[in-house]
Amino acid sequence: MAEVMEDRGDQWSLLPPELLHLIYRKLPDTGDFLRFRAVCKAWRDGAPVSDQPPQLPWILEHRGTGLQARQQLRFYSHSSGRMYSVRAGGRSWLLASGACQGHAVATVDLSRTVMYNPFTGEGRALPPAPYKPWHDGVFHVVDDGEAGCLVVNTSAKTRRFAYCRPGVDAGWNVFDGREDMRHSAYHGGRFFVNTAAGETLAIEAATCAVEAVVPPPPGENFATARGDFLVGSRGKLLRAVQHPRDGNQAASAADYYVNMYQLDVRGGGKAAWSKVETIGDAVLFFDDHGHGFSLEPNDAAGLRRDCVYFVHEKRTWVEFCEYRFLCRYSMKDGRVDKTVQLADTFGNTWVVPSL
Template identity: 35%
Template sequence: MAGTLPVARTHDWSGLPSELLQIIARKLPDISDFVNFRAVCTTWRSSALVSNPPPQLPWFLQRRYSLQGDLSFYSLFSGKIHTVPSPNSSGNWLKGPAHDYILLYNATSYEISLLNPLTDRKVVLPFLDIAGPCPVRIGPDPIHSEECVVLSGNSSDFKTGILALYQPVERDWVVIEECSLHNRDAYYNGMYFVNEETGATKVINVVTRKVVHIVLPPPEDDNDCHHSPRGMTYLVQSAGDILRVFLHDDELLQVKDSHFHIHRLDLASENGGKPCWVKISSIGDQILFLDQDSGFSLSCKDFSGFRGNSIYFLKLQSQDIYEPPFYFLCRYDIEQARTELLACPLSNGGTWIVPSLR
């Protein structure tokens, strides 16, 4: 019939082959897109298993100053803010950075627990006489696998520092050492790497609980201290290496003036057999994610559009002593030695978490 509009064709998207749906699902680096994908229909949900999620870019979890339950996250991939209700986090301080689970600490009861902030699943850990713990390492899945939890902090009487290891198989804590410990340490392959006040790095075998190496700091000229009287040293495990990442920064410096020097730990040094730090100018395809307490590394190969050889970090801005700290989220390009400000609306600081539905 003349003038009749053509009938629009409809497509049965649920009929797509399962193999194709799995390929599509594996290319969703933001957990919110993965959730929306699973919500389309039963066929899509069965092709995108929670037990086999795609590699996820970290979300930035905003620090909170009231101990209420709602948590706010910033997604690097979408640039969006996500607010998630989390009743189980009420009354607890949040400690990270972490994969899947963050550490909860109750300053009244001294209870330590693990929490998946997306599913609100909480697992209470055995009692440990420690105040204000900071996680050195929380593995990708400490609940469903044998991944350990390593943390450091002060004893409840603040008389000594404690380094402790929780092993899910034994379901108990092992105190590795009692000494003065600091944040931004690292744990890898049974070894704990400690930042000493002297600038040296102490390497502890967590099985024998013995110090196996004392690694002297890099030469002062490498640290370029005359350009930045203040800064922070991070020890980070990255693609099997231990990196010493020094952030030259000051709250009075502008964002563009913040910069890093990076060294790789060489335990098999030809320098008389003594372990040493080797200065490097690239970390390859790795991306470092640092907060105020610690950091971790991911490969950019899993995330299209994101460049490796870079560092995402927090820049503390000059502040009034009566106001909460104010932070900028920044990205540092190691090759270009250049820092750029990111458009993150969260300014209270916080920590990184790799989101998971497990």
């Protein structure tokens, strides 16, 4: 029997690399990807960490049973239906809200701010937050190319923001020159920030200087907009403006539609927003804080191309409870589908698992 098992093991290890690629790219969960790589050396070499399969991001728990007793962070993977927990190093952790690329940001014992990789357990201390993260600060982590990552902390009250590069900057670079800023995104070494008037500021990250002011999309009505989001996707900067279909407060997720724009640089260095009807193979995610990110489609994980994912939340006073759904808006036909119902303790803050 041992010889038969050994022979079969040799056969599995001899699968061609192109077949291995087809298999592991369909795995819907990072945990399954790690188990795949642990089978043998041939599978580990054929499935590099740099080529993880796309998947739904993890939803992060936003409240626990007791503040001082909370010594771990909990995450839920929709792709596998599994719960993941990360044990903290302090007596209590508070998760800082905001979409996070590969990392979560938390405050330990209400004093230390830490950037944490929830899958590997790797943590890195950050400088003291410029805004109280448990009171009015919203964090998000963005990819900064070869430079690594960038942590952005936005004041939920004043909309001013600060940023730092972990391990590089000793403190936070604070941009507080205006008080009409709304949602922001980091793209190509610049911050792009939407204002209350619908304009978009292009801010050079190295100097905090406003390089350009892009006019609002022509004909867009921001008075009825529920959300005004910015996100970098496949080398382009996109802007999604979400509206209720009847112009009033939407009663259900199906009552929303999205106007999508792309930033185009024209002659003379001038930039303008141009409306687009498709985002191609991209899959966009947004949260209520105005942060977003772009993923690749994957049928196994339920990610569909040319779609925008958002969370719809509604309080039902009859039953004295809330319900949340992760919803998917199709750019192709304008249809909204409820993909996953969320537990009451899980909000719309998520992290894309990273190895």
